[in-house]
Amino acid sequence: MDAPATDFDVLIIGAGISGIGAACHLRKRHPGRTFAILEGRDAIGGTWDLFRFPGIRSDSDLFTFGYQFKTWKSDRSIAAADLILDYLHETVAENDLERHIRFGHRVSAASWSSDEARWTVTLDSGEQLTSRFLFAGTGYFDYEQGFTPQFEGAEDFAGAVVHPQFWPQDLDYAGKRVVIIGSGATAVTIVPAMTGRAAHVTMLQRSPSYMLSLPGEDPIANTLKRVIGVHRAYRVTRRKNVFMQRGIYKVSQRWPRFARRVLMADAKRRLPKGYDVDTHFNPPYDPWDQRMCLVPDGDLFEAISSGGASVVTGRIDRFVPEGIRLTSGEVLEADVIVTATGLNLLPFGRVALSVDGEPVDVPETTIFKSMMLSGVPNFVFAIGYTNASWTLKVDLVCEHMCRLLARMDELDAETVVPVRGDAPIERRPLFNLSSGYVQRGSHLFPHAGDAGNWTLEMAYEADVERLRFGPVDAAELMFGSRQRVAEPVA
Numbered sequence: 372m373d374a375p376a377t378d379f380d381v382l383i384i385g386a387g388i389s390g391i392g393a394a395c396h397l398r399k400r401h402p403g404r405t406f407a408i409l410e411g412r413d414a415i416g417g418t419w420d421l422f423r424f425p426g427i428r429s430d431s432d433l434f435t436f437g438y439q440f441k442t443w444k445s446d447r448s449i450a451a452a453d454l455i456l457d458y459l460h461e462t463v464a465e466n467d468l469e470r471h472i473r474f475g476h477r478v479s480a481a482s483w484s485s486d487e488a489r490w491t492v493t494l495d496s497g498e499q500l501t502s503r504f505l506f507a508g509t510g511y512f513d514y515e516q517g518f519t520p521q522f523e524g525a526e527d528f529a530g531a532v533v534h535p536q537f538w539p540q541d542l543d544y545a546g547k548r549v550v551i552i553g554s555g556a557t558a559v560t561i562v563p564a565m566t567g568r569a570a571h572v573t574m575l576q577r578s579p580s581y582m583l584s585l586p587g588e589d590p591i592a593n594t595l596k597r598v599i600g601v602h603r604a605y606r607v608t609r610r611k612n613v614f615m616q617r618g619i620y621k622v623s624q625r626w627p628r629f630a631r632r633v634l635m636a637d638a639k640r641r642l643p644k645g646y647d648v649d650t651h652f653n654p655p656y657d658p659w660d661q662r663m664c665l666v667p668d669g670d671l672f673e674a675i676s677s678g679g680a681s682v683v684t685g686r687i688d689r690f691v692p693e694g695i696r697l698t699s700g701e702v703l704e705a706d707v708i709v710t711a712t713g714l715n716l717l718p719f720g721r722v723a724l725s726v727d728g729e730p731v732d733v734p735e736t737t738i739f740k741s742m743m744l745s746g747v748p749n750f751v752f753a754i755g756y757t758n759a760s761w762t763l764k765v766d767l768v769c770e771h772m773c774r775l776l777a778r779m780d781e782l783d784a785e786t787v788v789p790v791r792g793d794a795p796i797e798r799r800p801l802f803n804l805s806s807g808y809v810q811r812g813s814h815l816f817p818h819a820g821d822a823g824n825w826t827l828e829m830a831y832e833a834d835v836e837r838l839r840f841g842p843v844d845a846a847e848l849m850f851g852s853r854q855r856v857a858e859p860v861a
Contacts, residue, residue, distance in 0.1 A: 583619070
């Protein structure tokens with residue numbers, strides 16, 4: 372048997388949504404290129420394989436969260452993790468990717484050499500691989516650590532404390548009192564999933580989040596499938612839902628008071644008469660200043676209306692043996708406490724980047740077209756939208772990367788690097804949300820600029836224009852080789 376290859380045209384870090392998408396685009400647009408997907412875990416799927424908490428599902432519709440090139444066939448628009456994993460496994464099989472995936476290959480460092488025009492990727496095992504190009508499909512959060520605040524008296528609590536990122540599969544909560552700390556997408560997912568089996572589920576929040584109720588199945592999409600076929604219905608529904616996502620976001624940003632009234636009215640309609648919506652579902656910030664929580668078929672409101680779940684808005688004083696004491700003096704009794712308190716942001720999966728022996732100071736780099744880093748050659752990364760489906764951005768980034776590789780071939784170039792130049796650039800954050808996890812970790816990431824190709828776009832239509840239809844060449848982009856100094860394309 373031949374020894375496994377160690378040198379590639381492209382190395383892809385991560386076998387989640389982004390990495391699988393990048394591999395599919397390469398297979399289609401550059402079938403002659405060699406590549407490998409390096410996955411630190413023992414399964415594909417990334418987030419969808421890592422998280423195992425009850426009810427885990429998408430928080431955006433699968434017609435836009437799915438790939439443009441791979442039809443989502445299920446009747447479920449808001450889908451559970453098992454359906455998403457099935458979709459990813461189908462994508463891998465249909466594109467013959469399994470032989471390209473190397474499991475248990477956790478990347479610790481990636482070093483660029485201008486003399487060799489190559490990346491040297493070092494694994495935790497010490498093994499090294501080389502490639503001409505590097506794609507980071509590593510997501511944006513730390514797989515090894517979730518965020519849990521320091522709760523005074525945590526050691527005094529007599530029950531189980533669980534973080535959703537590390538859900539124990541043997542946890543039995545049947546007939547038990549459960550308190551879930553948090554009001555984000557994870558808490559909103561877990562509450563209805565545990566309601567009915569648990570004795571009672573309480574969502575304890577310091578402040579509310581906005582809840583957007585949408586059907587779990589898209590009636591228009593399901594009708595279109597019967598009329599025009601699955602594949603054409605997918606394309607039409609994808610465009611419809613992109614338009615709807617962008618419309619909701621733009622209305623929320625332009626007329627926040629109107630958007631708030633609509634969301635509050637929907638909550639009041641779904642909850643029992645007299646329910647204190649203003650306290651529990653009326654956030655202090657405007658809609659979409661933080662990511663909005665999706666509630667398929669109003670399941671959270673149904674759980675509350677059934678009496679099996681409740682919401683408490685207040686601040687934690689400390690844990691006590693019987694549960695959680697609030698600053699108001701109220702004690703929430705619990706057998707299980709779930710700390711749905713968020714993620715730790717982490718750029719590039721903790722991979723240490725260096726260029727010609729010099730470590731890359733990631734926060735000091737500026738993003739180019741939302742997919743490359745200033746001063747870092749032959750490197751592309753994918754981080755999806757905060758205000759729309761993740762995969763919409765991944766598809767566009769991967770398309771543009773393939774166009775960039777083709778342009779390098781045309782120019783007989785071995786290297787391409789964004790160069791910021793001497794013109795002053797006003798720094799802008801990579802993430803445009805006020806959420807706690809963003810505020811805690813955004814300083815670790817590269818920053819955006821305020822003009823031209825250095826800007827961050829969280830608008831799909833703008834990225835379509837720039838990444839799909841816009842030119843690859845740019846004044847800030849330098850092409851070169853080992854034999855000649857990199858030069859801008861005229």
